[in-house]
Amino acid sequence: MKKEIKELIEISRFYGSDSRFVIAGGGNTSYKNAEKLWVKASGSSLSTITEEEFAVLDRAKLSLMSQKTYSNNPAEREEEVKNDLAEATINKGKRPSVETSMHNVINYAFVVHLHPTIVNGLMCAQNAEGDLKKLFGNRALYVEYTDPGYVLFKKVENSIIAYRTRYGEEPAVIWLQNHGIFVAGDTIEGVKALYAKILDTLSDNVILTLPAGVRATCPNTEIIIPGIRRILYNGSPKWLKVRKNELIKFYYDSIGHQSKIAKPFTPDAIVYCKSNYIFLNDEGPEAVLAQAAGVIPSFISNFGYQPKVLLIKEIGLVSVGDTEAQCDIILDVFEDAMKIAYLSESFGGAHPMTPSQIDFIDHWEVENYRRNVAG
Ligand SMILES: [Zn+2]
The missing domain is CATH 3.40.225.10 (Class II aldolase/adducin N-terminal domain)
Structure with missing residues (x-):
């Protein structure tokens, strides 16, 4: 060599x-x-x-x-x-x-x-x-x-x-x-x-250091995650995976913080996580599942796909994928977006992609998919 x-x-x-x-x-x-x-x-x-x-x-x-x-x-x-x-x-x-x-x-x-x-x-x-x-x-x-x-x-x-x-x-x-x-x-x-x-x-030159450390699983996770899986079920079973740490808490704790991660930062992130995400801010299993039962079907009919990322108060960051490995990648990529948003505060705050930039990637993905299927 x-x-x-x-x-x-x-x-x-x-x-x-x-x-x-x-x-x-x-x-x-x-x-x-x-x-x-x-x-x-x-x-x-x-x-x-x-x-x-x-x-x-x-x-x-x-x-x-x-x-x-x-x-x-x-x-x-x-x-x-x-x-x-x-x-x-x-x-x-x-x-x-x-x-x-x-x-x-x-x-x-x-x-x-x-x-x-x-x-x-x-x-x-x-x-x-x-x-x-x-x-x-x-x-x-x-x-x-x-x-x-x-x-x-x-x-x-x-x-x-x-x-x-x-x-x-x-x-x-x-x-x-x-x-x-x-x-x-x-x-x-x-x-x-x-x-x-x-x-x-x-x-x-970063002013705020990233929140670090894991957080204990909330006991309601055992009720909420199977409930979400049932709402998502459309004939093909999905994997759901939960991650919870101090950084994720920073975002599930505040609707204001969530607005900083509501849109993707890079084309790469769209490929893995898509460009829309679900934020559930109610508390307690019944309220969360009632909110999910309303939000998820309208998400699917608005965007034409199932959510890949949900952020649920006290529960954590939840990824939805076809395999466990895919769920891990989605969690890694979305957690990276959280870090980007957090670090960007040192440089004037988050600057996500614009709607037309996002549209181009979404459209391109659809075209690629059609071509792959046709090929
Ligand atoms: Zn690149």
Whole structure:
């Protein structure tokens, strides 16, 4: 194995196994030389990645994609882009993610793209851009939210080109609003040093530390959870899982706090948790179940899907999934959103995605689903 691929695996596992950096298998890493690019294939997890789980792409073919004109219809465009990515893939059968083109245009050997909680505490805050420049200087490269896929790639590419012209150097860090961060370097030590500095600076500037510690299960959980399961039952049984801790209490205790987590912060979160959540603020099993019996059916008829996330006073955060593993991921992703909302208070308060940004992801998901079914 090439020395650089060993290093790519090392740095992928290093961040993949640290929950401050990676939640629910998100993020991707790459290494490139002049001809080829190795990037994490879709469906692999950074924490356990092996050489076989990287897609290897022809960089000449990848570079052609930035000049090409694709369809104006988002679903058609993303299909064309997906086909071109597959065409540029040397080890056929490996699926490179839509973020691959961004890795290709960053002019460093190693690129580590992650959605770290504390980074998103800033990137999903009202003062994201202003506070970023205050903390990291005016040269910090900030990219405003753009719908994911080819359009985001072009926006990032144009920002990099503008940066080169303006400062005569390559940006090594790219901050993406309501998304995450790209960090690059010619050595993995260089990437690690940049991430360490970013995390230190952000931690030093967080005013409120996250509430920590677990809380004991409420005895009413045994009555309420089976009751909720009965209300949700539509012929196919679901898994429900409960988590309760000081952070979750902070949100179930106050309707005001709940308003900060009522909308998603990132496209990734929508994929796992959807974009609407149920908050039950009544107390005692009978009142909670009566409230649930009213709220859940109207939720389903309004949004056309079952809730994946419920927050219930005194009970905790409840996830609904098809498997136990899916429930754990939903809990992790939604708890991460709680942390993002909490940390964002240090940077002007929560800044969730807008309704039209959310709509695009919801629509895209439906399109993808139709295509998968049709395929
Ligand atoms: Zn991403």
